[in-house]
Amino acid sequence: MxxxxxxxxxxxxxxxxxxxxxxxxxxxxxxxxxxxxxxxxxxxxxxxxxxxxxxxxxxxxxxxxxxxxxxxxxxxxxxxxxxxxxxxxxxxxxxxxxxxxxxxxxxxxxxxxxxxxxxxxxxxxxxxxxQHDAQALLDTLTPREREVVPYLLAARLNKQIAADLGVAEKTVKVHRSRILHKLGVRSLVDLVHFMERVERQAGTPPSWGPPASPTPRFASNAR
The missing domain is CATH 3.40.50.2300 (Response regulator)
Incomplete structure (x- = not known):
């Protein structure tokens, strides 16, 4: 109209x-x-x-x-x-x-x-x-995937995330792949930009917090 x-x-x-x-x-x-x-x-x-x-x-x-x-x-x-x-x-x-x-x-x-x-x-x-579309994508994540997101934003390695969450490293790889797919991003850099955009639009950080002992938000050698 x-x-x-x-x-x-x-x-x-x-x-x-x-x-x-x-x-x-x-x-x-x-x-x-x-x-x-x-x-x-x-x-x-x-x-x-x-x-x-x-x-x-x-x-x-x-x-x-x-x-x-x-x-x-x-x-x-x-x-x-x-x-x-x-x-x-x-x-x-x-x-x-x-x-x-x-x-x-x-x-x-x-x-x-x-x-x-x-x-x-x-x-x-x-x-x-x-903002509505981005939130709709976030809502497709499972509770475990939402738990993994802050670790990815902090550039934690798969083996570090696995150790912190008490799961197998291959399980973390699956979660990571599904998170990127559901949010329509291709890399950790894109994931960081996606979450920064959500935070700017909402005016507040997402409901989940950072992982314990976080490292810098992004590192080029993250796997």
Whole structure:
């Protein structure tokens, strides 16, 4: 589905003008004259961004921005206001807005901000998908294979892992082969990169810990 730009402004003239500008550039829009209309129309499954007026009857732009954060809605917000001041714009940006534009706005400037907002949202969504896919691969590992992973990351030799776990060396070789196959990686270097990517995306290390007396995470002579 195409990204959608939500326009929230109580001025019909502004809604019409901005809608025409964005649609002429091939963008799908959803104009809303109130924050309530936006909340009713917003579809979290679709990528996009919000172009939001600051001063509106009822819930204003900053209040809507705060509500979206409380609900965990990460849709990028671009403020477009005719009455903004420096303290207000700073407050909006600190709360996560990607831009604060004033009316009347240059069309190219607004289009650039909208494009950045859409790109940011799509990037975040791709990251979530990648993280989900990586976690799905990790979930295919057996408990014993998950136990072996930290030893591989620490570049422990097969015979060392076997001694620590009390199993045969050939059993460790089988576990290692299956781990690489299940995670779709070809080598220990790839395994290290895979786990580093998972940690970056999740913001936390995996649930398992390092083996006792770990050696450096990777050594070229690991077998």
């Amino acid at each position: 195409n990204p959608t730009v939500y326009l929230v402004d109580d001025d019909p003239g502004v809604l019409t003008a901005v809608t025409r500008l964005l649609t002429s550039d091939g963008l799908a829009t959803c104009p809303c004259s109130t924050t309530r209309a936006f909340l009713d129309a917003y579809d979290a499954s679709m990528a996009g961004c919000v172009v939001l007026d600051l001063s509106m009857p009822g819930m204003n732009g900053l209040e809507l921005q705060a509500l979206l954060r409380e609900r965990g809605v990460g849709c990028p917000v671009i403020f477009l206001s005719g009455c903004g001041d420096i303290p207000t714009s700073v407050r909006a940006m600190k709360a996560g807005a990607i831009d604060f534009l004033t009316k009347p706005v240059d069309g190219a400037t607004l289009l650039d901000a909208v494009r950045r907002g859409i790109s940011l949202d799509e990037e975040v969504r791709r990251s979530r998908v990648d």
